[in-house]
Amino acid sequence: MEERRLGPVVGLGTWQTFGGDAAAAGAVVGSALEAGVRVFDSSPMYGGAEASLGAALRGRRDGTTVATKIWAQSAPEGRAQYKRQVEWFGRVEIEQVHNLAAWREQLDWLEPERAAGRIDRLGVTHYAPSAFGELGDALRTGRFDVVQLPYNPHERDAERELLPLAAELGIPVIVMRPFGEGSLLRRSPPAEALRELGVETWAQALLKWVLSDPRVDVAIPATSKPERARSNAAAGVPPWFGAEERMRVEELAA
Numbered sequence: 001m002e003e004r005r006l007g008p009v010v011g012l013g014t015w016q017t018f019g020g021d022a023a024a025a026g027a028v029v030g031s032a033l034e035a036g037v038r039v040f041d042s043s044p045m046y047g048g049a050e051a052s053l054g055a056a057l058r059g060r061r062d063g064t065t066v067a068t069k070i071w072a073q074s075a076p077e078g079r080a081q082y083k084r085q086v087e088w089f090g091r092v093e094i095e096q097v098h099n100l101a102a103w104r105e106q107l108d109w110l111e112p113e114r115a116a117g118r119i120d121r122l123g124v125t126h127y128a129p130s131a132f133g134e135l136g137d138a139l140r141t142g143r144f145d146v147v148q149l150p151y152n153p154h155e156r157d158a159e160r161e162l163l164p165l166a167a168e169l170g171i172p173v174i175v176m177r178p179f180g181e182g183s184l185l186r187r188s189p190p191a192e193a194l195r196e197l198g199v200e201t202w203a204q205a206l207l208k209w210v211l212s213d214p215r216v217d218v219a220i221p222a223t224s225k226p227e228r229a230r231s232n233a234a235a236g237v238p239p240w241f242g243a244e245e246r247m248r249v250e251e252l253a254a
């Protein structure tokens with residue numbers, strides 16, 4: 001798989017997939033690892049997903065990147081979340097402030113963790129375009145190393161300010177919701193259209209649409225199905241789409 005600044009370009013999300021089911025997590029994560037996935041995104045907001053992801057990665061954690069989040073309204077609550085994450089994962093490579101929640105307060109204790117080498121990168125996320133102004137302000141402080149935002153043919157707000165800003169500041173981008181939470185996959189275009197795009201599945205076409213934007217570092221599709229983790233990962237190899245192929249995907253998604 002192609003690697004960019006955060007490693008292989010297809011990662012794995014964990015929202016509403018295996019939850020606290022460690023056996024299910026083991027199957028999906030195992031399949032993703034075999035297919036070359038290394039970035040695993042989670043959050044305290046995703047039920048038991050962090051604990052089951054931690055269990056699924058046990059014994060095969062080398063070379064993986066855990067990108068989880070702090071989702072708390074106070075620093076003590078945030079620190080308590082971090083303490084549990086260290087128990088589950090050993091360490092956290094990318095620690096993100098979820099939905100900008102109390103981001104200045106969280107940064108005040110997260111920055112010393114990063115300075116001590118216990119966290120590699122600090123990130124910040126939001127799913128809603130109404131919060132993109134504040135997300136931009138947070139990036140402009142220079143205190144974050146990574147941003148996570150939604151990007152797919154139906155959600156292109158990030159193209160206006162955030163993707164150009166991240167590129168200007170040299171900040172790597174994690175793309176959430178590459179399938180619009182699955183809404184873009186409810187119907188698939190005809191097989192002929194997929195063949196012309198050089199892909200086997202509509203999901204792969206959507207991932208290639210995202211990853212063909214050079215400002216994106218990694219997309220984190222979520223799935224509860226091991227075979228889909230494998231086929232999604234297969235989208236992480238060149239050739240990438242040019243302008244015409246991207247437009248074709250947009251037409252097919254319309």
Ligand SMILES: NC(=O)c1ccc[n+]([C@@H]2O[C@H](COP(=O)([O-])OP(=O)(O)OC[C@H]3O[C@@H](n4cnc5c(N)ncnc54)[C@H](OP(=O)(O)O)[C@@H]3O)[C@@H](O)[C@H]2O)c1
Pocket residue numbers: 012013014015016017041042125127175176177178179180181182183185201203220221222223224225228231232
């Ligand atoms: N949604 C948010 O607001 C949000 C916010 C912050 C962070 N994130 C992070 O971003 C990750 C990705 O976003 P997301 O989970 O919201 O949505 P997504 O990845 O765009 O879509 C996930 C959905 O797509 C389906 N799917 C996956 N691969 C498929 C395939 N090959 N064929 C058919 N269906 C497929 C999954 O169903 P099956 O399980 O049936 O495969 C699941 O319902 C999250 O898991 C989380 O880690 C999300």
